[in-house]
Amino acid sequence: MSDAAGPVDPTSTEAWSRLTTIASDFAPDLRRWFADDPGRVGRLTFDAADLHVDLSKGLVDDDVLAALLALAEQVDVAGRRDAMFRGDHINVTEDRAVLHTALRLPADATLQVDGQDVVDDVHEVLDRVYAFAEQVRSGAWTGVTGERIRTVVNIGIGGSDLGPVMAYEALAAYRQDGLECRFISNIDPTDAATTLADLDPASTLFIVSSKTFGTLETLTNARLCKQWLLDGLGGQDAADAVAKHFVAVSTALDKVADFGIDPANAFGFWDWVGGRYSVDSAIGTSLVVAIGPEGFRDLLSGFHAMDEHFRTADLAENVPVLMGLLNVWYTNFLDAQTHAVLPYAQLLHRFPAYLQQLTMESNGKGVRWDGSPVTTDTGEVFWGEPGTNGQHAFYQLIHQGTRLIPADFIAFATPAYPLVDGAQDVHELFLANFFAQTRALAFGKTADEVRAEGTREEIVPARVFSGNRPTASIMAPALTPGVLGQLIALYEHITFTQGAVWGIDSFDQWGVELGKQLAQQISPAVGGDAEAAAQQDASTQALIDYYRRHRS
Numbered sequence: 001m002s003d004a005a006g007p008v009d010p011t012s013t014e015a016w017s018r019l020t021t022i023a024s025d026f027a028p029d030l031r032r033w034f035a036d037d038p039g040r041v042g043r044l045t046f047d048a049a050d051l052h053v054d055l056s057k058g059l060v061d062d063d064v065l066a067a068l069l070a071l072a073e074q075v076d077v078a079g080r081r082d083a084m085f086r087g088d089h090i091n092v093t094e095d096r097a098v099l100h101t102a103l104r105l106p107a108d109a110t111l112q113v114d115g116q117d118v119v120d121d122v123h124e125v126l127d128r129v130y131a132f133a134e135q136v137r138s139g140a141w142t143g144v145t146g147e148r149i150r151t152v153v154n155i156g157i158g159g160s161d162l163g164p165v166m167a168y169e170a171l172a173a174y175r176q177d178g179l180e181c182r183f184i185s186n187i188d189p190t191d192a193a194t195t196l197a198d199l200d201p202a203s204t205l206f207i208v209s210s211k212t213f214g215t216l217e218t219l220t221n222a223r224l225c226k227q228w229l230l231d232g233l234g235g236q237d238a239a240d241a242v243a244k245h246f247v248a249v250s251t252a253l254d255k256v257a258d259f260g261i262d263p264a265n266a267f268g269f270w271d272w273v274g275g276r277y278s279v280d281s282a283i284g285t286s287l288v289v290a291i292g293p294e295g296f297r298d299l300l301s302g303f304h305a306m307d308e309h310f311r312t313a314d315l316a317e318n319v320p321v322l323m324g325l326l327n328v329w330y331t332n333f334l335d336a337q338t339h340a341v342l343p344y345a346q347l348l349h350r351f352p353a354y355l356q357q358l359t360m361e362s363n364g365k366g367v368r369w370d371g372s373p374v375t376t377d378t379g380e381v382f383w384g385e386p387g388t389n390g391q392h393a394f395y396q397l398i399h400q401g402t403r404l405i406p407a408d409f410i411a412f413a414t415p416a417y418p419l420v421d422g423a424q425d426v427h428e429l430f431l432a433n434f435f436a437q438t439r440a441l442a443f444g445k446t447a448d449e450v451r452a453e454g455t456r457e458e459i460v461p462a463r464v465f466s467g468n469r470p471t472a473s474i475m476a477p478a479l480t481p482g483v484l485g486q487l488i489a490l491y492e493h494i495t496f497t498q499g500a501v502w503g504i505d506s507f508d509q510w511g512v513e514l515g516k517q518l519a520q521q522i523s524p525a526v527g528g529d530a531e532a533a534a535q536q537d538a539s540t541q542a543l544i545d546y547y548r549r550h551r552s
């Protein structure tokens with residue numbers, strides 16, 4: 001598959017035809033498959049680094065799997081993967097390499113990209129981030145009045161927010177006491193106001209995180225925070241205060257300087273790191289402050305371990321490839337439109353939100369990387385909540401609704417905070433729910449089984465569970481920094497695999513641009529500029545008018 005030739009149309013492959021034929025009379029029967037095939041669980045369970053992944057409750061048999069693997073061969077997923085790891089410019093529409101995997105290469109590796117050893121660059125910045133974080137953690141870095149920093153506030157949005165927040169929450173057990181991180185992302189002024197409300201400017205340090213340093217929300221919030229700081233410190237020299245209370249993370253260090261942040265207090269990264277792939281770059285600085293350089297190194301090793309699995313494992317044993325192919329099967333052949341991610345770990349409560357950007361900004365595309373229209377549905381709507389909260393809210397639809405919703409269940413053998421309620425290990429009760437749900441979804445409950453419980457005949461149908469609802473179970477020993485890195489990289493590579501099959505550029509995000517442009521154009525109208533208002537469509541004019549009549 002060469003860039004000049006454009007992507008292979010997946011629907012033109014022999015494997016796609018084979019999958020179409022299989023799908024036409026596919027009648028999954030997990031009860032029978034399990035009963036007839038004692039080897040099924042063994043064949044469909046895989047270990048990738050520390051992750052233990054059971055795909056046996058998926059709607060897949062040997063024929064489907066063989067055809068999916070043939071599809072991966074015929075569209076050359078491996079070739080595209082190798083091109084990414086090499087640093088080829090596979091982000092075609094932005095003419096960029098895609099090298100988040102280089103962010104987690106060990107210091108003794110080398111990778112020449114566009115004539116530059118990127119590993120040296122990566123570790124030079126990491127060392128600076130680590131040194132900064134150590135200063136904050138030890139108290140050596142003080143605010144302008146000499147006070148120790150107690151709160152670090154990351155100002156960023158999208159990839160410059162979701163990864164750090166998610167990981168900060170996930171690794172709560174690894175944080176340093178007495179040092180808190182907070183996150184401001186939304187341009188809704190309520191976000192900054194509520195986040196700053198109880199903070200003391202003298203002990204607060206801001207990290208302005210923005211790949212482009214041109215994002216309206218982030219720059220607006222950074223200005224708000226600067227004003228809050230200067231007002232709160234009262235009488236301090238502005239440049240001195242900013243120097244001690246503001247650092248920045250960006251690829252655009254010139255714009256950082258324009259904002260008034262000393263380049264000595266700025267940490268760079270590179271255009272070959274996509275925003276949604278950047279938590280393992282200097283964008284993770286708030287996380288490094290929270291969990292320390294050792295914890296962050298473990299996180300990076302976890303990412304790297306999964307990268308190595310993805311890069312080297314045979315496709316038939318390659319967990320991200322297999323999960324990506326299964327998602328293609330569900331989306332393109334079994335008509336699934338959404339994908340649930342259900343972590344049985346409260347600390348992963350922001351993981352579904354993180355995955356929404358990763359997967360939907362990457363694969364929500366209508367054209368392929370050569371500009372031609374896609375030939376099949378792309379993208380999946382990712383969503384989820386931690387179990388067991390979801391069980392008492394939306395699982396009804398997953399169990400008995402009319403839509404097929406593939407679901408990934410994630411759990412850990414050892415809890416971050418073990419608690420016992422009397423004689424009962426609460427974590428075991430929690431895990432019993434995790435095991436029960438995938439079992440119920442896979443095997444259901446027949447009408448006869450419902451009747452055997454003495455249920456009145458009229459309500460038997462309402463109490464039947466069809467089963468054959470696909471799940472993947474992902475387990476690991478514990479939610480450590482290393483395991484979190486593996487989990488994130490797993491989903492990065494699942495996303496990659498799907499994008500490679502569909503022939504799309506999973507690394508651009510042009511779909512977010514129009515709304516940004518229009519917001520700039522509409523802004524004067526909102527502020528009362530009649531000429532700007534007159535240029536809007538009738539609905540928008542009426543809505544702005546409503547706002548102007550009701551504002552306080």
Ligand SMILES: O=P(O)(O)OC[C@H]1O[C@H](O)[C@H](O)[C@@H](O)[C@@H]1O
Binds near residue numbers: 157210213215361512
């Ligand atoms: O890091 P920044 O340049 O501020 O960008 C923040 C975010 O905004 C953009 O609109 C993109 O949709 C995201 O991919 C990006 O992560």
